[in-house]
Amino acid sequence: MKFLYAWLLTSYVNCNQITVYVCDSKSATKYHYRSNCRGLSNCKHRIISMPLEKAMKDRTLCKWEQ
C-alpha cells in the first residue's frame, strides 16, 4: 500500500511538471511558456524545452508573458 502511494505521488508530480522554452544561447536569460512567443522570435540559436524548475535557476520569465 505504501508503495502504491509513492507511485501515485510520483506520477502526480510528473504530470504537474511544466515545460518551458528557452533559446539555446549563452546570452539568453529568459524562459517562455509558449514556443511561439515573440520573445523567442529573436533567437538565432536552437529553441529547446526544459522543466520550469530547471529554467528558473538561471533565467527569468520573458517580459511578454508576465
Ligand SMILES: [Zn+2]
Ligand atoms: Zn516569452
